[in-house]
Amino acid sequence: MRSFSADGLPRGLWLVVLGILLNYLGYGAVLPFEVIYLHDGRGFSLGAAGLTVGLVTGVAVVAAPLAGPLIDRFGARAVAAVAGVALAAGYAGLAFAASPAPAFLAAAVAGAGNGALNPSQSTLVATLAPAHLRHRATGLSRVAANVGAAGGAGLGGLVAARGLPGFMGLYLANALTYLAYVGILLAAVPGSDRPGDGRPEAVAGGYRTVARDRAFVQLALVNVAMVAVGWGVFTWLVPPYAQNRLGVDARLIGVLLLANAATVAVAQLPVARFAEGRRRVVMVAAAAGTFVVACGLVLLARPGVGYPLVLVACVLVGIGECLHTTVLMPLVADLAPAGLRGRYMASMGLSWWAGLAVAPALGAQLLAVSGTATFAVSAVLALAAGVGALSMEPRIPVGARLTPGGPRVTTGLGRWNA
Helix, strand or coil: CCCECCCCCEHHHHHHHHHHHHHHHHHHHHHHHHHHHHHHHCCCCHHHHHHHHHHHHHHHHHHHHHHHHHHHHHCHHHHHHHHHHHHHHHHHHHHCCCCHHHHHHHHHHHHHHHHHHHHHHHHHHHHHCCHHHHHHHHHHHHHHHHHHHHHHHHHHHHHHCCCHHHHHHHHHHHHHHHHHHHHHHHHHCCCCCCCCCCCCCCCCCCHHHHHCCHHHHHHHHHHHHHHHHHHHHHHHHHHHHHHHCCCCCHHHHHHHHHHHHHHHHHHHHHHHHHHECCEHHHHHHHHHHHHHHHHHHHHHCCCCCCHHHHHHHHHHHHHHHHHHHHHHHHHHHHHCCHHHHHHHHHHHHHHHHHHHHHHHHHHHHHHHHCHHHHHHHHHHHHHHHHHHHHHCHHHCCHHHCEECCCCCEEECCEEECC
């Protein structure tokens, strides 16, 4: 039987949120320096560095749909724990990869873990939270992720300034945080999603049922574009662009991610409250609009004086992330039959990692040719995503078009009223 805290969210969910905070502390320290580490620290070409980072997300694209049936059969907690171990092994391997071949192998292992962690973690949050509070549970998990990422980015910038030993230390610390997350999942989070313990029976059709859900398929395609720009471009392409084209110091590169993560940490819960009773597709379209404006600001930045514009762009992207994620996974959970929730979440995870794979694998190649073209194409892609979001509303069941409200929630940031 679940134990609920006074705010209506189960204590097991809060433990998952704690684990997310720890794992993002390490991931945030590494994230803005992945291409820089491989290119500047290990001497890889920019193309090889981009392909290594892209391989993490590329393998995740393959792993995500394989994780769905495992989640539905064995439970989200078990799959998330295995995924965390794979991520720890992969990032530890990257810390010692002195040439592209071992880096590709380690990136593939990390990618397999990444592909499984995203849908299993999303399923776990959706399963542990009451249906009318899923958007708030998603908000809390996002706050944890971004507080962790912000702290990690601040520390990462200082450590990365030490050169190759600093980069290696960041990757090893990231691996340890994944193991800490696994320990929390196994030791403290109830296994209420295991077979035979109250989980719904499997629904016939599997991924065929998912593929026939036209609203979900369109949402997944919109998400590919949103993630490619808001997460991929501004995570992996803006840092090397700012450092190599605009002359920004490595310590200030970390501040860019810090500003983005801090924005999400502050804005996520108010945005979730603002979303209640409002159309979900409008929230996604508004997020796309902020990405378009952010790309425009980066295009306006000039060497020596452009850092403030890039900083503001990263803050705007953080607001857009809040708008998008507030509605995304709760809408997926509402569209999914309970017995196929793992497959639905895995399919959305597939779209997530497909979007992330586009930025380093293709965007890095375009960036090597033209920074202007890179961010202009990104702006057009975000605009197309916003139009696509607005056009899909007729396909969404009426009961799922609005974000539901809920009772008062108390968080560490204060009292939050519906």
